[in-house]
Amino acid sequence: MRQSAFTILTDIKPGHVDAVTRLLDRIDADRGRDPLGFDRLGTVHFASLSILPGSAGPDDDRASLVFEGNIDGPTARFLRQLRDLADGTVDEIYRHCAGHPGESGFDLVRYLTAHDIGTNVFYVARPGRSVGEVRREDRLRTRIREFLDGPEGAALRGQSPGLVHAAIVAYVRGRRDLAWALDPAPVPFLVRNGRWIAGLAVAPAALGLLLLIGRAPHQHGARLALLAVAAGAAAVAGRLRSAEKRDDEHDRKRSPTWQAAFAAVSGRISEVREFEDRGDQNHLASVAEIKPGRFRRITLRAVLAAVQARARLVDNRGSLGGISSIHFARWTMTPDGRRLIFLSNYDGSWESYLNEFIDLASGGLTAVWTNTDNAVGFPATRWLTSDGARDEARFKAFARYGMVRTRVWYSAYPHLSVPNIANNMAIRRDLGFLLGPDETRTWLRRL
């Protein structure tokens, strides 16, 4: 089952921000009753609704609503199901948005589809795993664990690993609600083959360059071509570095200072944090202004395309750039090319998430966010990927400043971490196989 992402961005009608905020807060407070039907649909991994402020500062009342979905199957089908199941509530929300006529008989699905701005990067920790599978595999592990905690398990203490494994297989086979687990789950094509496809894509360019270098001493044409490549690269690098120096210059004149700008919004940050750490997972919604000019926009597009390729082909097994606490995340540029929206569904606290950014993936994150700005400002960057996020205090302030309070948030499996899901997958994967002694031990450790 393939996962889809939608990012529905709609302008809120002037004067309607308070009303829609109240409505969303009511929906969130009512989440136990599944007011939007996400739980009943059974195809939503994570979903959120947040209100983005206007870009012109605190007095700008042109706010917009962003509806994020991380779902199984295609968006069009999902939106139709959503309309059928939670029509009243969804319609009630969008009555506050520009373009909605405010009366019934309105084609909501068409409206939502038209406002879906998609994603530039869509990261899925475990591509192909449906909500149903994640939940089923968790049930499998829970049942096996209960079996081992019970009297049968006590009898297995001291037995050989092979015997314990066999007893578990027999137990699973004997239960009608678990027998499905003995058939291995399909692994998506790109998860199986992404790495060599990535290699295949990079190889010709690398090979071509090597060939040019090899021939250059002998062939005039090769020399010229190599020179052209080098000149092109140098021009881009020079352009980049001069943009960065201009940014540094601009930053020195920043008024108020970034510390003061950050301190000034402490009330808003408290509001954001009020939504955090209610459970073991968290949601992050943020927006930053893309630096003016075509160069930054193009650079950002290129970086996001590279990150997307990496997420699809290489980082498709539970970790993105070494960070293994993200379930679903996305970067989306607004259609006017002026703002970058980041939405993430992750394990643990914001502080630990940001530390992982800095400690494990600062290069890639710097390459993305260095093209953006806010009142705190992204820390000084060199050559696109250096420094930047490594300036811990400033980067955290930048990231916090850009955050908006999530108003409605849904998680299909709030009690599972990304490593838990991976572990459950591995338990099922090796359940039905005859394993060697070491593999059996490793498998039993997973329980």
Add this chain to the structure above:
Amino acid sequence: MTPLEKADVQGLVVSGYARMHHARYVMLRVNTPTAARRRLVDLAERLTTAERAEWSGCVNVAFTGTGLAALGLRADELDTFAAPFREGMVLPHRQRLLGDTGSSAPSRWQWGHPGRTGASAGRLHVLLLLFAADQPDLQALDEDVVGRLTVGGAFEVVHTLNPEPLPGTQSLGGKFGVEHFGFADGMSQPVIAGTGQETGLGGDEARRQVVATGEFVLGYANGYGRVTPSPTVAGADFGRNGTYLVVRQLAQDVAGFNRYLAEATGDDTGVRRDEAIERLAAKLVGRWRSGTSLVRSPHRDDVDLAEDNGFGFAEVDPDGERCPIGAHTRRANPRDGQGDDAHRSIELANLHRIVRRGRVYGPAPRDPFTDDGRDRGLIFICVNANIDRQFEFIQHTWLNNRHFGGLYDEQDPLLGAGGTFTVPQEPFAGRIHGIPNFVTTRGGAYFFLPGVAALRCLGLLSR
């Protein structure tokens, strides 16, 4: 590396004053700001610094955010302090991060609680830490220092904490304190670079234990090679050689702990099996009572290994079959055991270290299995330059994290309540359910521990 300006740093940063067996923590409220500031100028001369730590009668002082406001700091100046300090420990979001909910909720605290009574967060302004070699000395020190501060009503004492004298009723060769559950405590401390304490350490041990000066003192390079933002007062750097202090009173249910161990290991006839009790206790804590790590001695306590703190998890015990992944001390410092790269794991773990300076309070119970109704536990004190990334991170990402190290839904076996605890072993892990709550927060606050010069400046402010 920049050496620490010891004459300007308060002694508590580099020393727990182990030779000062008696201590008292006095909490004060500012009554008249002008007079109070004048007293602080005198107090600055009386402070024990890192340079001349241990002579009889050591005095250190720290301030809460409300305390600095009461002393005349303006809102824009307070804004330059770290957010957790500014906001205080009592905040719904922070309570969730620190686990201060239920019976540990601030509304039940003895000090630092919300409201306007006693040593509430609004009335707790100053923490005075007094240390002396014996009880008469401590009494004299208290009368002298507190007397000077309170004369004329400049300050008013709102609460006093009296930790148990060292080495306590139980001790381990007098070297380490023993906390109330009966375990040696304070075994593993980071060594602060630039203090001179790191000079004897070489190679591997240095890599594991020596941590950048700026992680514990403001004004120096931290673990990222940067200088942590420092507060500004009256246009000048107020943070230099200062740091943040976390103080929490953690009550320990000793009878509950011992009864639980006995029940969980007792056979059908109810006979207590000492060995099984010791083994279970060690699994929960991650160390034997002597302090010996389960990594070093997996099957029995071995006092000879107690001081061996140079162990890791990655090589010998990656799966927790010796020291469970969720054991209290493994959570509190995962060392080289996170991820696949042991070296990198230590580097990352060392970005979240604290220097602990706490002491035990309350007498040991006469019968370890009977609840005598007396309050006892640990007055936890730690030093760190970045409360969010150090103390709070340890609390929420390691100790209170239900998914720590790949675990499913577990809590710290000492700090959590009703949790499950996995004990990895062959051929498959055992699980313990329904571990009760043994530790309750009874008070807490964040303080700023200024450098001596900064304290003098504070005293000389004219406002």
